[in-house]
Structure formats: C-alpha cells, structure tokens
Amino acid sequence: MSSWIPLWLHKLGSPPTFYRFAGTLRPWAMLLALLLGAVALYGGLVLAPADYQQGDAYRIIFIHVPSAEMSMFIYAVMGVAAFIALVWRIKLAEVVAMESAPIGAAFTFITLITGSLWGKPMWGTWWTWDARLTSELVLLFLFLGVIGLYHAFEDRRQGARAAAFLAIIGIINVPIVHFSVNWWNTLHQGSTINIFGKSKMSWDMLWPLLTMMLATKFYYAASLFNRVRTDLLALEGGKDWVRQIAESEARS
Amino acid sequence: MNRPGLATACVAMLRRDLTLAWRRRGDIAMPVLYALIVTMLFPFALGPEDTLLQRIAGGVVLVTVLLAMLLALDAMFSSDIEDGSLEQLVLAPQPLALMLGMKILAHWLTTALPLIVIAPLLAAMLHLPGAVIPVLLLALLLATPLLSLLGAVLVALTAGTRRSGMLLALMLLPLCVPAMIFAAGAVAAAQQGLPWLAPIAWLGAAVVLAVVLAPLACAAALRIALDA
Amino acid sequence: MSALQTFFAMGGYAAYVWPAYAVFFIVLIADTIAPGVRRRRVLHELRARLARQSLRQNRNSPAPPSP
Numbered sequence: 055m056s057s058w059i060p061l062w063l064h065k066l067g068s069p070p071t072f073y074r075f076a077g078t079l080r081p082w083a084m085l086l087a088l089l090l091g092a093v094a095l096y097g098g099l100v101l102a103p104a105d106y107q108q109g110d111a112y113r114i115i116f117i118h119v120p121s122a123e124m125s126m127f128i129y130a131v132m133g134v135a136a137f138i139a140l141v142w143r144i145k146l147a148e149v150v151a152m153e154s155a156p157i158g159a160a161f162t163f164i165t166l167i168t169g170s171l172w173g174k175p176m177w178g179t180w181w182t183w184d185a186r187l188t189s190e191l192v193l194l195f196l197f198l199g200v201i202g203l204y205h206a207f208e209d210r211r212q213g214a215r216a217a218a219f220l221a222i223i224g225i226i227n228v229p230i231v232h233f234s235v236n237w238w239n240t241l242h243q244g245s246t247i248n249i250f251g252k253s254k255m256s257w258d259m260l261w262p263l264l265t266m267m268l269a270t271k272f273y274y275a276a277s278l279f280n281r282v283r284t285d286l287l288a289l290e291g292g293k294d295w296v297r298q299i300a301e302s303e304a305r306s
Numbered sequence: 307m308n309r310p311g312l313a314t315a316c317v318a319m320l321r322r323d324l325t326l327a328w329r330r331r332g333d334i335a336m337p338v339l340y341a342l343i344v345t346m347l348f349p350f351a352l353g354p355e356d357t358l359l360q361r362i363a364g365g366v367v368l369v370t371v372l373l374a375m376l377l378a379l380d381a382m383f384s385s386d387i388e389d390g391s392l393e394q395l396v397l398a399p400q401p402l403a404l405m406l407g408m409k410i411l412a413h414w415l416t417t418a419l420p421l422i423v424i425a426p427l428l429a430a431m432l433h434l435p436g437a438v439i440p441v442l443l444l445a446l447l448l449a450t451p452l453l454s455l456l457g458a459v460l461v462a463l464t465a466g467t468r469r470s471g472m473l474l475a476l477m478l479l480p481l482c483v484p485a486m487i488f489a490a491g492a493v494a495a496a497q498q499g500l501p502w503l504a505p506i507a508w509l510g511a512a513v514v515l516a517v518v519l520a521p522l523a524c525a526a527a528l529r530i531a532l533d534a
Numbered sequence: 535m536s537a538l539q540t541f542f543a544m545g546g547y548a549a550y551v552w553p554a555y556a557v558f559f560i561v562l563i564a565d566t567i568a569p570g571v572r573r574r575r576v577l578h579e580l581r582a583r584l585a586r587q588s589l590r591q592n593r594n595s596p597a598p599p600s601p
Binding site for chain 1: 541544545546547550551553554555557558561562564565566568569570572573576579580582583584
C-alpha cells in the first residue's frame with residue numbers, strides 16, 4: 055500500500071496487535087463513558103430545570119437525541135469500514151463493520167422506543183408517520199438486513215463482504231428515503247410536529263445533552279472493542295496467538 | 307478467433323431466459339394468481355363499501371404487485387446457480403453487467419409484465435375510478451423495473467447462501483420505500499384530480515439511474531457472493 | 535412531598551420518563567454482556583478442540599508436525 059500511511063497503522067491492522075490495543079483501551083473508554091454518562095444524567099435529571107412547555111417529560115431528550123445521533127454515526131462508521139473492507143480487503147475492517155451493526159441496531163431500537171415514550175404524552179400518540187420517525191425505522195431495517203445477510207453465509211468472511219456491500223447500498227439509499235418520506239408527508243398533510251424547531255435550548259439543558267453525546271461515543275468505542283476482540287478470537291481460532299490466549303485463560 | 311458480437315450475445319441471453327421461462331409456464335401464472343387472491347381478500351377483511359375500497363385501491367394494487375414480485379424474485383438466479391451456468395456467465399468474455407441486465411429484463415418480462423396486464427382488473431375489483439387506471443399503469447410500468455433491478459442486486463448478494471426468502475424481504479423493504487411512495491403518490495394525486503406528473507418524473511429519473519447502476523452493482527455483488 | 539419523591543414523580547411524567555431510561559440501560563447492558571458470553575463460548579470450544587487434537591497426537595505418536 056502507499057507509503058504515506060505510517061507503519062504503526064499497518065501494524066494496528068493485524069489481528070493480534072489490534073486485540074492487545076483494544077484490550078488496553080477498552081477499560082478506559084468504558085470508564086470515561088460511565089463517568090460522563092453519570093455526570094450527564096445528574097445534570098439532565100436533577101440540575102436542569104423543567105421545560106416551560108413540556109414539564110419534566112422533555113428529560114427523555116438526554117437519551118433520545120444521543121441515541122438517534124449514534125444510530126446515524128454508527129451507520130456512517132459501518133459504511134466507511136465496509137468500503138475499506140471491500141476495496142483493500144482488510145480483515146479488521148470487515149470485523150469492525152460487522153460488529154458495528156448490532157450496536158447500531160441497539161441504538162436505533164432505543165431511539166424508536168424512547169421516541170414513542172416521549173411522543174405519547176407530547177403528541178398524544180405512540181407513533182406518527184413523521185419523516186424522521188419513518189427514516190429511523192428504515193434505518194433499523196437496514197441494520198437488521200446487514201446483520202441477517204452476514205449470518206446467512208456459511209463462510210464468515212464472504213458473509214462480511216456481502217453484508218458490507220449491502221451497507222454501502224444502504225448509505226446511498228438513506229438520503230433518498232429521507233427525501234421521499236419528506237415529500238410523502240407533505241403530500242399527505244401529515245402531522246408536522248417539530249417540538250424543538252428553531253427554539254434555542256438553554257445552556258442548562260444543552261450541556262448535559264452534549265456530555266451524553268460524548269458518553270455514548272465512548273460507550274460505542276468500548277462496546278466495539280469488546281465485540282471486535284471476541285470476533286477476532288472466533289475468526290482466528292486456528293492461529294497461535296489465539297491458542298496462547300485460550301490456554302492462559304484456562305489456567306487463570 | 308470469431309467471437310460473437312455483443313448484440314448477438316444479448317439476444318441469445320434474452321432468448322435463452324425467455325425460452326426457459328416458457329417451458330415452465332406454470333411459474334409465470336403463480337404471481338398473477340397470488341395477486342388476484344390477495345386483492346380478493348381485502349374486501350372481505352375491510353367490508354364491501356365502495357368509498358373505502360376506492361380510497362385504498364391504488365395502494366393495495368401497488369403493494370400486492372410488490373409482494374407478488376418479491377415472491378418470484380427468489381427464483382431469479384436460483385436455477386442458474388444450481389446448474390452452474392451462472393459461473394459460466396461470470397467467466398464469459400462479454401461484460402457481466404450487460405448479461406445480467408438481459409437476465410433482469412427477461413425476469414421483468416416474465417413476472418412484472420403479466421402483473422401489469424392484470425393490474426386494471428385488480429383495480430376494477432376495488433372500484434378504482436377508470437380515469438385513474440392509466441396513471442396506475444404508468445406508475446407500475448416505472449415502479450416494477452425499479453423493483454426488479456433493486457431486487458436483482460439483493461438476489462445476487464444472497465446467491466451464495468441457503469435459500470432465505472424472508473431475508474430478501476427484509477433487505478428489499480428499505481430499498482423499495484421511495485419507489486412505493488412515489489408510485490402511490492402519483493395514483494393518489496390523480497385520484498384527487500391533482501397534477502401527478504412530478505412523482506412520475508421522479509420515478510422515471512430513478513429508473514434511468516437504476517438501469518445504469520443496478521446491473522453494475524449486481525455484477526459486483528455476484529462476484530462477491532460466488533467468490534468462495 | 536419530599537425532594538426525592540418529586541424527583542421520582544417527574545412532574546407527573548414518571549410513567550414515560552423512567553421506562554425510557556430503563557430501556558436505554560437494559561439494551562446497553564445487554565449489549566455489553568453479550569460479547570463476554572460469546573467470548574467464553576468461543577474460548578471453551580477452542581480449548582475443547584485443542585484437547586482433542588493433542589489427544590489424537592499422543593495416541594499415534596510420534597506425532598507428525600501439524601501444519
């Protein structure tokens with residue numbers, strides 16, 4: 055490959071090196087996620103004042119918006135990793151793309167559930183065919199499709215490559231879906247409820263939200279490292295370094 | 307070496323697939339029968355009031371056609387994979403994307419065209435006003451190639467797996483949302499006497515884009531799925 | 535009402551706010567635990583395979599160098 059990529063990056067692409075690297079970073083990422091999450095929750099649930107329109111129900115925002123943001127962020131990460139996996143055939147990129155999918159699906163699921171728990175008292179309904187809600191639902195199906203295709207193959211690496219291809223098709227599709235659903239919603243004169251709209255949030259509410267977004271990023275890193283490590287063990291089962299890990303863990 | 311030209315190869319491919327489909331005429335009738343049965347169930351489930359059926363007719367016909375096509379989609383490459391002729395196609399000197407495009411065209415002719423032909427009957431069963439039927443047909447004429455092309459990419463991706471129709475549905479659903487929205491939007495607009503050209507134009511643009519890109523994507527997907 | 539009670543009442547929206555947070559934490563905890571369980575299973579299977587291999591090699595010794 056090109057020479058401008060530093061050597062350590064090449065080394066990081068090798069499974070045993072990444073296994074150790076992820077093992078070192080994971081506890082720190084998890085610790086940061088928990089710390090920031092606790093601070094954000096204290097700020098959001100206790101310190102922030104109640105909204106003058108929505109009362110205390112708006113406090114769902116501190117998990118709803120970070121989850122929604124994460125669902126899209128993880129899809130983007132998955133798409134980039136899928137592209138790298140298909141173009142340069144790097145095994146680690148395949149693993150990162152495929153192990154991102156369940157985390158992304160989890161965040162998308164949380165977004166949908168918390169959104170509907172928030173919608174019930176505010177809009178009086180659990181679900182409305184609003185453009186953003188529908189796009190999020192489509193996103194969930196995209197994640198599930200990637201996971202399903204990955205597991206449909208006997209050969210794991212071949213499954214990863216096929217699912218990576220599907221992920222890239224999905225990335226092209228998401229903006230089209232969002233555009234078409236927007237168009238459809240205006241045609242049907244649907245409910246165009248926009249709670250926060252242009253209104254600016256006060257700093258008391260904003261800082262816990264931003265902290266929570268950061269916390270979920272760290273959580274994603276920790277969870278991804280954990281999953282990638284496990285998947286590398288399963289994929290590289292016959293190699294020496296995995297054998298050593300298996301034997302050393304049996305002794306302890 | 308005397309290699310046949312591209313046009314000859316395309317015609318040969320098309321003729322082969324159409325001949326194969328003709329030998330199994332019963333399979334062509336299956337989606338049509340399925341669409342008829344599903345459409346017949348709607349009045350039983352919702353009650354026979356004309357106004358209600360009229361309102362939902364366009365959407366029901368579109369969804370029924372989509373489901374019927376999904377039913378037939380699984381079989382697009384399966385027989386070719388079983389007898390190994392798909393691998394031959396991958397190795398052939400002719401561009402794979404073009405050959406797959408011909409296969410998709412043949413598949414569209416044998417599954418979607420019969421559905422479009424009986425679509426007026428389905429619409430009439432649900433009392434869709436006669437004036438809207440041309441718009442419905444135009445929408446179907448543009449939406450079904452889109453579904454065939456998108457479906458072909460996904461079928462190619464699943465080519466190396468155990469048969470799994472449910473997975474195909476799960477993967478196709480997010481991709482066909484825009485097509486369904488614009489097709490149904492055109493029919494609904496025509497029914498309300500509004501201009502319906504805009505959604506049809508969007509569909510047309512999408513079909514042009516898909517005709518260019520989908521065979522290429524299909525070829526790439528097939529290479530991944532067969533690369534064992 | 536004590537401060538703690540007002541906090542848990544969430545201005546009358548407790549039935550919506552707390553389930554939302556519960557879903558958030560339950561899903562994420564499940565997501566954290568799942569790889570650990572899988573990891574243990576993978577390593578267990580690997581050790582079982584290694585044990586079978588070494589057993590076979592001991593039986594027809596001198597063991598040929600495994601590829």
